Amino acid sequence: MGLSISAPSPADDVIALEDAFPEFHQGIERVLRDARGQGAVVPENAVTVFEAPSDGLVIKVAVQIEGELIAGIEYDGETTRAERAVLQQLSAFANGATVREFVEHGLTFVVERLRDPAMPRPVDGILSPRNAGPCFQRPRLLIKALRAAYLSQHGDFAGDNIFDRPYSERWLAMGNTEKQNRLETLIQAFREQVGLDEAAMAVFEIDQYDRVVVIFGPEVGVWDKPTHLLGLERWLRRQTGERIEVFVEIAKDSNRIRRL
Amino acid sequence: MTGMTDHTDLILDGTKIAWHQDRISAWERGERIAPITIDMSLTRACNYACHFCYAMLQENERQVINKKAIFEFLDDCAEIGVKGISFVSDGESTISPVFVDAVKHGHSLGLSMAVGTNGFVLNRRKLEEVLPALTYLRINISAGERERYAEIMGVKEHWFDRVCQNIRDMAEIKAQNNLDVTIGMQMVLMPEYADQIMPLARLGKELRPDYLVIKHCSDDEDGTLGVDYAGYKDLYDSLHEAEALSDESYSVQVKWSKIAAEGTRSYQRCYGAPFMLQMSGSGLVAPCGMLFNERYKKFHIGNICEERFRDIFASDRYWEIMNYLASPEFNAQKMCGSLCLQHKVNEFLDGYQKDEYDLPTLPAAQPMHLNFI
Numbered sequence: 132m133g134l135s136i137s138a139p140s141p142a143d144d145v146i147a148l149e150d151a152f153p154e155f156h157q158g159i160e161r162v163l164r165d166a167r168g169q170g171a172v173v174p175e176n177a178v179t180v181f182e183a184p185s186d187g188l189v190i191k192v193a194v195q196i197e198g199e200l201i202a203g204i205e206y207d208g209e210t211t212r213a214e215r216a217v218l219q220q221l222s223a224f225a226n227g228a229t230v231r232e233f234v235e236h237g238l239t240f241v242v243e244r245l246r247d248p249a250m251p252r253p254v255d256g257i258l259s260p261r262n263a264g265p266c267f268q269r270p271r272l273l274i275k276a277l278r279a280a281y282l283s284q285h286g287d288f289a290g291d292n293i294f295d296r297p298y299s300e301r302w303l304a305m306g307n308t309e310k311q312n313r314l315e316t317l318i319q320a321f322r323e324q325v326g327l328d329e330a331a332m333a334v335f336e337i338d339q340y341d342r343v344v345v346i347f348g349p350e351v352g353v354w355d356k357p358t359h360l361l362g363l364e365r366w367l368r369r370q371t372g373e374r375i376e377v378f379v380e381i382a383k384d385s386n387r388i389r390r391l
Numbered sequence: 392m393t394g395m396t397d398h399t400d401l402i403l404d405g406t407k408i409a410w411h412q413d414r415i416s417a418w419e420r421g422e423r424i425a426p427i428t429i430d431m432s433l434t435r436a437c438n439y440a441c442h443f444c445y446a447m448l449q450e451n452e453r454q455v456i457n458k459k460a461i462f463e464f465l466d467d468c469a470e471i472g473v474k475g476i477s478f479v480s481d482g483e484s485t486i487s488p489v490f491v492d493a494v495k496h497g498h499s500l501g502l503s504m505a506v507g508t509n510g511f512v513l514n515r516r517k518l519e520e521v522l523p524a525l526t527y528l529r530i531n532i533s534a535g536e537r538e539r540y541a542e543i544m545g546v547k548e549h550w551f552d553r554v555c556q557n558i559r560d561m562a563e564i565k566a567q568n569n570l571d572v573t574i575g576m577q578m579v580l581m582p583e584y585a586d587q588i589m590p591l592a593r594l595g596k597e598l599r600p601d602y603l604v605i606k607h608c609s610d611d612e613d614g615t616l617g618v619d620y621a622g623y624k625d626l627y628d629s630l631h632e633a634e635a636l637s638d639e640s641y642s643v644q645v646k647w648s649k650i651a652a653e654g655t656r657s658y659q660r661c662y663g664a665p666f667m668l669q670m671s672g673s674g675l676v677a678p679c680g681m682l683f684n685e686r687y688k689k690f691h692i693g694n695i696c697e698e699r700f701r702d703i704f705a706s707d708r709y710w711e712i713m714n715y716l717a718s719p720e721f722n723a724q725k726m727c728g729s730l731c732l733q734h735k736v737n738e739f740l741d742g743y744q745k746d747e748y749d750l751p752t753l754p755a756a757q758p759m760h761l762n763f764i
């Protein structure tokens with residue numbers, strides 16, 4: 132799985148990332164660096180290849196019909212450097228994805244992946260591929276064209292529209308104790324960063340789905356709790372690369388007559 | 392799936408979000424949009440103990456919404472561009488001492504106001520005050536017979552008679568004063584209440600509200616209420632039979648799309664919350680009712696008993712949470728309970744965001760209750 136762009140962008144080194152908001156520059160440069168040396172990827176024995184053109188770009192997707200899994204992707208056409216990074220990240224997302232998952236969620240993932248989390252989002256409201264900047268627009272139309280091409284041949288996507296990839300194979304292969312130790316070490320590091328001791332934010336439970344449940348001490352202000360919870364969750368996700376969720380203990384109904 | 396229907400009178404099983412294209416466009420441009428509809432309660436308390444009540448799962452740190460807090464909240468809503476406020480959510484708003492004043496104040500500000508209630512305390516005097524200020528009033532009533540009403544709704548049998556009388560009064564006051572308000576009855580259906588579908592449909596025909604709607608019961612992601620979604624299939628015949636009791640001024644409607652979904656969602660991101668916000672009767676502002684419980688504290692944004700709503704709405708925290716729900720950090724299929732209030736709005740926006748369709752050209756006639764999407 133990888134990326135092939137047959138007509139590379141002109142004068143790569145001198146062109147600035149004019150079509151990308153500054154919040155994406157670092158991510159784009161990182162992806163372009165990592166992408167060097169990758170070659171064509173559509174396997175010759177792929178069962179079916181779908182091709183869709185849009186606005187000077189062409190996408191070719193090889194699909195193993197069994198399970199609709201993407202086996203490879205190629206792009207043709209002249210791109211800016213930023214667009215190339217977007218397409219490169221799309222290919223990375225396609226790894227292990229079905230066609231439906233790719234066309235429906237790929238770009239949303241790419242926006243998040245390329246965005247610098249240390250900077251505020253480039254829009255005040257909800258960030259999406261539609262408003263994330265010019266470099267996302269041609270890829271978006273390309274994906275739209277691919278969806279149309281695929282559906283015109285297939286009628287519909289196969290299987291249920293249910294996708295979830297919370298944990299990697301590597302994480303799932305780890306023993307419970309190892310996972311818990313790793314999480315607890317990271318939670319301790321987070322507490323140190325934000326200046327909380329164990330009594331202020333203690334681990335109540337790490338459940339069978341690796342969801343972390345914490346309890347707060349009385350010294351933590353009510354409106355500091357959401358910030359710490361989201362902060363901890365993001366920290367755990369960044370450090371582990373896994374979609375760990377963080378909660379506090381459930382509150383029971385305190386109405387007098389109504390009780391579960 | 393746009394969720395739009397041909398029914399331009401009263402849409403009970405669909406969404407009216409497509410009629411708010413200016414707000415969708417602003418959202419698409421990344422602007423901070425005010426919710427079109429806010430569903431809230433004036434209290435977490437309730438005088439009933441319904442067997443199916445989702446509010447049991449929504450406990451959070453309680454505060455009291457007093458007159459100052461609710462008036463300022465309504466003022467802020469009008470100022471930032473909210474269009475409709477429904478008092479439904481996680482408590483019985485009619486037992487709050489600020490209920491009547493809140494409805495009238497919201498209406499005087501130009502907001503569309505609505506109420507979902509068990510109807511027990513809404514006597515004639517109160518009804519005469521609030522009905523002229525309401526777009527709709529909906530009574531939760533999940534049985535058509537006294538005994539079963541008492542069992543399912545956790546109250547004494549004679550309460551049923553009082554609620555029926557109150558519904559009669561509503562229909563009468565509406566007719567006498569030629570009011571615009573829509574009077575509805577709502578059955579939250581669990582498969583084990585199947586025996587009450589027809590008695591309730593017949594009761595409605597006798598009491599003469601404008602409609603009876605029959606909807607699924609929501610559950611949390613761990614299935615705490617134990618709703619048997621597969622069991623709804625066996626009720627389809629009764630539900631069709633109930634719908635057949637509709638006449639020219641009484642409509643029985645089943646929320647088929649949610650019942651047939653068997654509790655599943657077709658989308659992963661949640662885009663609906665900024666368009667349709669929910670607030671708890673504790674004053675808590677959270678994206679939606681399914682996230683009210685303390686367990687979901689990370690999604691809690693503010694409280695109108697402590698801070699002005701316009702400031703909560705303008706805060707980075709509000710938009711941080713809304714962005715979280717719209718990002719790959721979140722998966723509604725795994726992290727939410729079954730079919731929330733925002734479900735149809737979510738479906739529409741999800742399809743649009745994925746480029747499944749463009750914004751539709753709208754029919755000339757607008758549906759009723761447009762500000763309750």
Ligand code: SF4
Nearest residue numbers: 661679681727731733
């Ligand atoms: S999809 Fe989930 S987060 Fe969004 S409104 Fe529904 S229950 Fe709440």
